[in-house]
Amino acid sequence: MVDLSKIIPLNPQIQRRDFLKGALLASLAGCTNHDPFTTQAKKESVKPSGQMVKLLSTTGEIIEVDKAYLKPTEEIPSISNMAERMGIEGKKFVMVIDLSRCRNLKKCQEACNHAHFVSDHQNWIKVYPMQDGEKTAPYWQPTTCMHCDDPPCVKVCPVDATFKRQDGIVGIDADRCIGCRFCMAACPYSTRVFNWDTPIIPQAVKDLPYSSETSCPPKIGTVSKCDFCPDKARNGELPHCVTACPNGVFFFGDLNEDSITNGSETMRFSDLIRDRSGYRLMEELGTKPSVYYLPPVDRLFPFKNEENS
Amino acid sequence: MSSNKIITDLLPQKFGKTGLIWTAILILLCLNGLYCYIKQIRFGLGVTGLRDYASWGIYISNFVFFVAISLVGSLITAIFRLTGVEWRTPLTRISEIIAVSAILFASLIIIVDMGRPDRFWHLFVYSRLQSPIMWDVIVITTYLTLSVLFLYFPLLADIPILIKNSKPGSAIQKFYKFIGAFWKGTAEQFRISENAVKTISVMIIPIALAIHTVTSWLFATTYRPGWDSTNFGAYFVSGAFLVGAGGVVVAMYVFRRAYQLEAYITDKHFNNMSKVVVMLALLYLYFNVNEYLVPAFKMKKAEEHHLHSLFTGEFSLLFWSAIILGMIVPVIVLLFPKGRKPFPAFIMGLLVVVGAWFKRFLIVTPTMLSPFLPMHDVPESYKHYTPTWEEWSITIGSLAGTLLIITIFTRLFPIIPIHETIEEMEHSKPEKHEAN
Numbered sequence: 001m002v003d004l005s006k007i008i009p010l011n012p013q014i015q016r017r018d019f020l021k022g023a024l025l026a027s028l029a030g031c032t033n034h035d036p037f038t039t040q041a042k043k044e045s046v047k048p049s050g051q052m053v054k055l056l057s058t059t060g061e062i063i064e065v066d067k068a069y070l071k072p073t074e075e076i077p078s079i080s081n082m083a084e085r086m087g088i089e090g091k092k093f094v095m096v097i098d099l100s101r102c103r104n105l106k107k108c109q110e111a112c113n114h115a116h117f118v119s120d121h122q123n124w125i126k127v128y129p130m131q132d133g134e135k136t137a138p139y140w141q142p143t144t145c146m147h148c149d150d151p152p153c154v155k156v157c158p159v160d161a162t163f164k165r166q167d168g169i170v171g172i173d174a175d176r177c178i179g180c181r182f183c184m185a186a187c188p189y190s191t192r193v194f195n196w197d198t199p200i201i202p203q204a205v206k207d208l209p210y211s212s213e214t215s216c217p218p219k220i221g222t223v224s225k226c227d228f229c230p231d232k233a234r235n236g237e238l239p240h241c242v243t244a245c246p247n248g249v250f251f252f253g254d255l256n257e258d259s260i261t262n263g264s265e266t267m268r269f270s271d272l273i274r275d276r277s278g279y280r281l282m283e284e285l286g287t288k289p290s291v292y293y294l295p296p297v298d299r300l301f302p303f304k305n306e307e308n309s
Numbered sequence: 310m311s312s313n314k315i316i317t318d319l320l321p322q323k324f325g326k327t328g329l330i331w332t333a334i335l336i337l338l339c340l341n342g343l344y345c346y347i348k349q350i351r352f353g354l355g356v357t358g359l360r361d362y363a364s365w366g367i368y369i370s371n372f373v374f375f376v377a378i379s380l381v382g383s384l385i386t387a388i389f390r391l392t393g394v395e396w397r398t399p400l401t402r403i404s405e406i407i408a409v410s411a412i413l414f415a416s417l418i419i420i421v422d423m424g425r426p427d428r429f430w431h432l433f434v435y436s437r438l439q440s441p442i443m444w445d446v447i448v449i450t451t452y453l454t455l456s457v458l459f460l461y462f463p464l465l466a467d468i469p470i471l472i473k474n475s476k477p478g479s480a481i482q483k484f485y486k487f488i489g490a491f492w493k494g495t496a497e498q499f500r501i502s503e504n505a506v507k508t509i510s511v512m513i514i515p516i517a518l519a520i521h522t523v524t525s526w527l528f529a530t531t532y533r534p535g536w537d538s539t540n541f542g543a544y545f546v547s548g549a550f551l552v553g554a555g556g557v558v559v560a561m562y563v564f565r566r567a568y569q570l571e572a573y574i575t576d577k578h579f580n581n582m583s584k585v586v587v588m589l590a591l592l593y594l595y596f597n598v599n600e601y602l603v604p605a606f607k608m609k610k611a612e613e614h615h616l617h618s619l620f621t622g623e624f625s626l627l628f629w630s631a632i633i634l635g636m637i638v639p640v641i642v643l644l645f646p647k648g649r650k651p652f653p654a655f656i657m658g659l660l661v662v663v664g665a666w667f668k669r670f671l672i673v674t675p676t677m678l679s680p681f682l683p684m685h686d687v688p689e690s691y692k693h694y695t696p697t698w699e700e701w702s703i704t705i706g707s708l709a710g711t712l713l714i715i716t717i718f719t720r721l722f723p724i725i726p727i728h729e730t731i732e733e734m735e736h737s738k739p740e741k742h743e744a745n
Contacts, residue, residue: 121687121688121691122361123686126682126685126686127685127686128682128683128685129683129685143682152531152532155439155440155530156440156441156442156530156531157437157440158432158436158437158440158442158443158446159428159431159432159435159436159437160435160437161431161435176428176431176435177424177425177428178423178424178425178428178429178431178432179354179423179424179425179428180422180423180424180442181364181365181422181424182440182441182442182527184361184364185364185365185528185531185533185677186530186531186532188531188532188533188680188681189681189682190361190362190680190681190682190684192361193361194354194361194364194424195353195424196353196354196355196357196359196360197352197353197355198352198353220353220424221353221354221423221424221425222424222425223424282681285532
């Protein structure tokens, strides 16, 4: 049996799921030294077209397959909608944002917007200049979706388009959303954005089936927001904001393992929160966020607000 | 007054020149709204002035306005009925048709506000009962059904009169026969109808309170400053009764003028309805004091931006106009017997209705522009809300639509119940029998 997920496209530009737009002919069982495409095509007596396509095999070899042997089918998302709504078993994702390291570079925002095709003027990650009291010190506060354990947005959604997964992530099913924007009114963190116009995105992305794990492609008339990049988590990778931040502001991890990492430093979540007095935003509202903040003490950078000066 | 005279006075009349121009204008406004809505469907909600912060605007405030004014049906017809207010008879059908047309357009305008109206059916297939939107869907459809029945049952007694007085074989007569030929006016039918109306009058009051309470919960179930209030249900219901009563005063005046109904809608009706308006305006003012002055006394940080925007900021002109012109001035004018004459009462009614519309806007949008985390790093257009002409066209189109329904209804049916009026004349003045 050939594992489809192990065959990766030659052109790394093409997304994983974009590959094998033409999926394989029927069953691939029983292939030996030949490539499975040719073996199966011969069984079903498909006429070769003469046009060859290069593919990378499971063993890392480049194989040439006749184009006619690839059968175009409806693209099947690697994970079903049901599985996406369930989430990753045994995980409880958590983020820690270290305010003492943030200097408003917005590399997180840039990477996030780019990866999720966020429309102009909109951001999933917002970086606020905060000053809690008149005489208190200002600081930069990046916000993602808080992925609340008692999410006000999920409570008000009339069609279950936004949902809470068992791994703690609050996801959005853009194929389900009716665009009533009640969730936007309900969210106290102003996390959600709405696709007011037709999103400007490459055709290849537009043709993909929607996945709540990539939140792509964004769809007109629906709400979208930070999704904690569960597609990356499934591959054992970190969210875009975490990897993009040069100062290691964002830590991401699993509460069940009690470990978080910003890519270069890995720590015990409970130790970090205890030693650095971690807190959550608007605790008094009872939303129980999954995002924790470390207060802006012993800062790496002075607060400079170029935007206002 | 003889029953023949009552019948000729109250039968629906063909549109005069003014009626035709009025209807034509309404149709044009509706078509313009429809055109803009088609544009909105093609290009998305981007054609509106709505953006991520002010994501609810005049569509939602218009929705709240429609739901509010529709409560008048239950006020005049049911509450007045149960409390034995005798002078209500000429006002019942007016208020009920206002209720039906308003609640109909409330459900349409909420679809207009949806980003994906093509997925309207998701509400039924994937409905989650936890969401206040589903509660609204349920109570609004219930209220619409009950209101239609509440309009229809008392109408039945008038149908034989309408059939008798319309041209035999004409389309309109066929229509009357279609909707009410089964009504023979037997004692048994009257008994059933009377019982049905009685049952609905009792049922419709909790439903009416529910539709506007649930509508207020669309806001009050969130954390936002200005909405996060335990008072919101009562606040909304009292405001709804006020705008409904104001609407009825306006409609009374217009119908009286247009159809020369001075003998039926008398100065006494204006006098009494004006007193009702005063009482309701005071009640609504009371809730406004609670909603604004109590938070203002504390000036919590989250509330501060919102309250300042209303009291002294970008919404202050609108806010104080709505409070002063929409509530305080009507109370003062209508306290005087001269102010309760038809014309001044009509003007005050207009102030109440227009003020109420803007009040709904002031409830919805300023709160959305006062988020917990400051609006930062967004274009200037995101920080303010200015409805586009498409939005105005659709909103005005929907308001014209309700007026059009009321107009067409008046063309087809007597706006003052004929049968009930005759009955009442006969009961209250036995000597009338001699005149017959």
